Amino acid sequence: MCLTVFFAAVFRDPPRKIGSGIVSPADGTVREIDPEKGLVSIYLALRNVHVTRAPFDATIVKAVRVRGKHKPAFSKSTPSNERVEIDLRTTIGDMSIVQMTGAIARRIVLYVKEGQPLAKGEKLSLIRFGSRVDLRLPPEQVQILVQKGQKLYAGKTCIAEVRDGTLD
Structure with missing residues (x-):
């Protein structure tokens, strides 16, 4: 019974009202920001x-799985972990999402494929347990609005925002 409740909590998928601008690809906490590289790194805890x-x-x-290690998702060695790399083409330039497994999270279930068009907020994948997601945006086109330590909600x-104004 306890395991059922645990798995239901971890693998929940609540409906989301999609936010404005460029939205977070994942629930979690901002671990790193590098505006010059357009990088926002998000740590997903078990509760997310x-x-x-x-x-x-x-x-x-492009959507490709890269085999690798299974170090803790919050460590500096996370980029060598198993991951799924997704490259996106948008009207404001190219973006990429790198979803990394952790010590416990060892599987990423991909819902999409190469060539597929996506609407903002559409589901990409399910990452089992805690992990990390890095989003790279075209730095010359966007202004990153979040701060390190901020809580984020996927799609919301x-x-x-785009430097010329927010796109919806």
């Missing part, structure tokens, strides 16, 4: 929803 979403209307250019929290 683990369904990832498209940050913006896009077409998938606006993390950046």
